[in-house]
Amino acid sequence: MRCPNCKGKDIGKIGSNQFYCWNCFIELTLSNGRLSLHQVEADGSLSSLDDLFAEEERRVETDF
Structure with missing residues (x-):
């Protein structure tokens, strides 16, 4: 996983x-x-x- 920021x-x-x-010191929460x-x-x-990121930038394909 890579940070979208x-x-x-x-x-x-x-x-x-x-x-x-x-x-970059941000928190990421994965849901759905x-x-x-x-x-x-x-x-x-x-x-x-x-609101700073497009939906496709926030999408994650891998399960954790």
Whole structure:
């Protein structure tokens, strides 16, 4: 799997269907073959980045 934001492969698993990109520091959640991307804010809250990416960029073909 590659990060849709930075195209990096340095992705770590942080939970069930939850991943973290160590290159650009965003959280990725896999649901129904589609990624939801979030930026972690200073207070620990998450801000959605989904509107910055096309549907095909967020699609994942591989099962984890």
